Amino acid sequence: MELRQRALQVLCLADPEQKAAAALDLYTQAATLSIAENTPAPPDGMHDLPGRPARPELRRHTDVARRSPATPEGRAILIHAIAHIEFNAINLALDAVWRFGGMPREYYLDWMLVAAEEAQHFRLLRDHLxxxxxxxxxxxxxxxxxxMCEKTSHDILARMALVPRTLEARGLDATPQIQAKLRQVGTPDALAAVAILDTILRDEVGHVAIGNHWYRWLCERAGHDPETHYGTLVAQYEAPRLKPPFNETARRKAGFTDNELRWLQQL
Structure with missing residues (x-):
């Protein structure tokens, strides 16, 4: 079976543990699988992607409980919110593999690595919960x-610009702030969460770097200037407005240029 077809099958799985295990298993096989030239079609009866469990209940962003770490329940809500982000990130990486054709083999292997590491993150957070x-x-x-994944489903350049290097890059900025609050709490469970977030932050730098690499590769192929075209895509797709403080050290490691960081500061 071809890699992209298999990635779509894993994306369709609803059970979180099955999805995480299948993503990890597929990554171990990815180097030996061929890459489909034609984009596979979702299976009959599968109308809504991705496959997801009946719970958690999905609400508007403004209707989700606050994530204060001051109480045990508040810390659980916070970790649950991050676990949900990581579960979605598995889906985002798998979607990047199956949906977009005509890319170099390295592109598909890069995003399978991301899917596998997001699966590991989800498991760490779920075990902690x-x-x-x-x-x-x-x-x-x-x-x-x-x-945002749905909004960019027809445009791989917009996808690379607005998911990994915009929405996921927000995690580079937010994680140190979350860790600082958990360290202030200082309980064993809070400090265990800080250690998990250390692992996630390290890996997420690599994920954003992959997004940056392929965004710039696609811009070069299309004849766009990466720095100016990014602002065009942000406006076109009404991407969320990013606010400081920015984790400039992590963003530089992930491939953001000084000009890009200055642009962010001026928003």
Whole structure:
């Protein structure tokens, strides 16, 4: 079976643990699989992508509970929200593999690596939730990441610009702030969460770097200047407005230029 077809099958899985396990398994096989020339079609009866469990209940962003780490329940809500982001990130990476044809083999292998690492992150966070008497699905969540995925489903250049290097890059900025609040709390569960976020932040720098690489590759192929075209795409797709503070160290590691960082500061 071809890699892109298999990635679509994993994307269709609804059970979170099955999806995470299948993404990890597919990554171990990816180097030996051929890349489909034609984009595979979703299976009969599968009208809505991605496959997702009945819980968590999905709400508008403004209707999701606050994530204060001051109480055990508040920390559980916070970790659940991050776990939901990581679950969506598995789907985002798999979608990047199956949906877009005509890319170099390295593109597909890069995004399978991302899917596998996001699956590992989801498992770490879910295990942590379970250690605190909760589980994934116990709290409402929102679909902000997947909404932008749908908006850019027809345009790989917009996808690379507005998902990994915009929405996912926000995690580079937010994670150190979340860790600081958890360190202030100082309980064993809070400090265990800080350690998990260390792993996630390290890997996410690499994921954003992959998005930056392929965004610039696509801009070069299309004859666009990456820095000026990014602003055009942000406006065209009404991407969320990014606000400081920015984690400039992490963003530089992920491939953002000084000009891009100055542009962000001026928003």
């Amino acid at each position: 379970r250690s605190q008497g909760h589980d994934y699905g116990d709290f409402p969540a929102h679909q902000g990441l997947w909404t």
